[in-house]
Amino acid sequence: MRLLTHNMLASNARGASTGYPLKLQVVKWTTKEAEPNADFLRGMLPKLDWAALVAATHSLGLPGLLPESPPTDAELSADGAADDEGSALRRLHRALLEIHIEEGTLVCPDTERCFPISKGVPNMLLHEDEVRN
Template structure:
């Protein structure tokens, strides 16, 4: 599973919905794989508004990746920092959990 998918998932079991622990899902004993993919800036920019930035940063840090800033980027900024977009691409599409 990639963090792109993980950021969209929540636990819907009865136990989870009765508490506030349904998002983000927690990982235990996962094996990380790096899957190289071509950078697609348009896709990353289009997906950015759908992200829960805090959950993404929390999960990425739990998995050992500290490349994303604590504060999310300004999505309206046409001059959005290329390095943030590339780091986001890496975290969302190239880091995979098995």
């Protein structure tokens, strides 16, 4: 599971109000290189929950990867950003699409219900009596 997926996923456990954002406890993660797509990232920026994304990078032990406030469109569009590993564009790309959570736990922020992540796949299954009405 990558952090772009984490940014959209919420808990549906009984008692949850929004169930979002899920707290991330990471046991193992890996990095896999992917080709950055500047247009995609610029389009994605206004749709992201930035605070949730930053919190997720902190729980990975990468507090310096992203700034506390989102980059501007101009920063993402800067000349040569795709080739410069330290650019705002490449950092956002890395955070969203190159980090894979392999083992760990997602925790519902409202109910503390835990959802295990095993072999990269979060298990969001709930028993019928645990589901939010």
